[in-house]
Amino acid sequence: MNLLVKGITLVDPNSEFNQKTCDVRVEQGKITAISKSLTLAKGETLFEGKGAILSPGFFDLNCMIGDPGLETKEDIETGTAAAKAGGFTGIAVLPTTKPVVQSKGEVEYILNRAKNNLVDVHPIGAISRDLEGKELAELFDMKNAGAVAFSDGSKAISDDGFVNRALQYSLGFGGLLMLYPENKSIAGKAQINESKNNVLLGMKGVPALAEEMQISRDIFLATYHDAPIHISNISTAGSVAIIKKAKKDGVKITCDVAAHQLVFTEDLLNDFDSNYKVKPPLRGKNDIKALILGLKDGTIDAISSQHRPHEIEFKDVEFEIAAYGIIALQTVLPLLLQAGLDATTIAEKLAINPRRILNLPIPIVKVGADANFTIYHPTQKWEYNSATNASKSSNSPLLGKILTGKVQLVYNNKQFQVYEQ
Incomplete structure (x- = not known):
């Protein structure tokens, strides 16, 4: 037209x-x-x-669409409609479906379902079978079928040896691992940020240390193999500092931050509104300042939506049993503007760099x-x-x-x- x-x-x-x-x-x-x-x-x-x-069309690095199997949360049609309304002409969809996207069959299914759409839909394959962090999924076959990267979504992989093997294997065919940063043994079952606020609310807190230790581990492994890694959804000032140093040292590391982490703080949890329950948890004002500075100085490569749709029965419940995540494809742009980002930064972090990370063609006006x-x-x-x-x-x-x-x-x-x- x-x-x-x-x-x-x-x-x-x-x-x-x-x-x-x-x-x-x-x-x-x-x-x-x-x-x-x-x-x-x-x-x-x-x-x-x-x-x-x-601007060049926006691209989302970290998006959950329920198809296949969880279409009551979101399907390809509604997910791409929300993406369009939010300005996204491309999305990379996580493998957190049912069945998990862990073989070429699931990758081909998504690509076929998304044909002839205004929004380009790119499958991300699972790193581990059933997202359990124990056995490698069919990475090479998925890459050949069209998977743009590999991730276990918001599930951190605890087994150091498993990540070591996954990095070594994926390096052989140019695969990219997108790793969620959380040390489970330190985070435990806590659901909000560790600070004075979690004490006031009477809930256990997730320390920044849990995120930062996991990133440090991944940096060591990436350095050992001279392999690229991507860290998904960082949220702390310490993470920004660690990644900044790693880049200076020549590590092949990229990272992204969810748009809501640039605006929302842990203070919003005082009313126990489960719609603010996200993973990683909302942090403090100093973390937000560091994240925004990290975007401006190039430490943080991209911004993602971290779109996580859920049926009402998973959210309209007590905070402690509510599911993590918010729908976000349509609200990324307003949040970035609220955070004070200019149009050039938005174009770089929301259109150009996400595609560069995934080695996809970058649209030029x-x-x-x-x-x-x-x-x-x-x-x-x-x-x-x-x-x-x-x-x-x-x-x-x-x-x-x-x-x-x-x-x-x-x-x-x-x-x-x-x-x-």
Whole structure:
């Protein structure tokens, strides 16, 4: 479908038009013209972009979709609808399904289910069979079938020897392990951050040490094999410092942070709202400051949604027995703007670097390129409610709230979706 975008500000560090206000013409899925002034042609859809930003299409590194087997939480259709509404033109989906994505059959199933979608859906295969951390899944076969990386989701792998073998094996065929950082023996069964707050609430706390020790272990193993690793969803100031030093030392390490960890603090748990129960737990203000600084100085490579849909019966219960996680695909952008991130940082951490980490093609806003972009207005307000929520689930503390930062259009795979301006 043909589209003419008028008066839009382009933010793409890889484009010669970066930070310029231009008109952009798209014909049959290709960007055919970028200029100061283009005239609407017959059959084109006009989009007035005044005050809005055009960025390479967002990409999510860490997203749970329940298909196969857990479609009552989220399926491919609703998951990609939520992704589109949040500005994502690509998502990497975790293997935490039923059955677990642990062989080429499950990888091929997801790829076939997601065909012809505006949103590119990339399966992440399991590292271990049934996510138990004991036996290697079929990594090589999954890679050949189209898996972009390997992860056990939010399950940390305790067995050092198992991770050692997994790194050694995956190195042989260019596989990437995405590891969740938690030392289970230190974290125990605690569910919130260890601080004065957990004492006041009368609940055991997860110390930052549990995350930081696990990252240190993974760095030692990656260094030993000279292998790449990715640390998913870091949350502490100490983790930022450890990873910063590792990068300086030449370790092939990348990491991401969930958007909500840049805004939400542990103080929000005082009312025991289970919609704020996430893993890793919400931390303190000093951690948030360190995470934002880590994004700005390049220590943290990417931002993820950590989208975790759940049926109401898993969340509308006492805090201690509630499931971890929130739906987040539609609220990443407003949270990043609330955290004070600028458009260039958002483009780098939410569009460019996630694809670079997974060795996927990076969309560039230039003439002749395939159109793959997101248009959003950084100051437009909108209400996130049951009518605007595209997910099948509703476990978000932001539902019913007015948010700032609205996705207005997404374009990918010769398709585009316009949202209310």
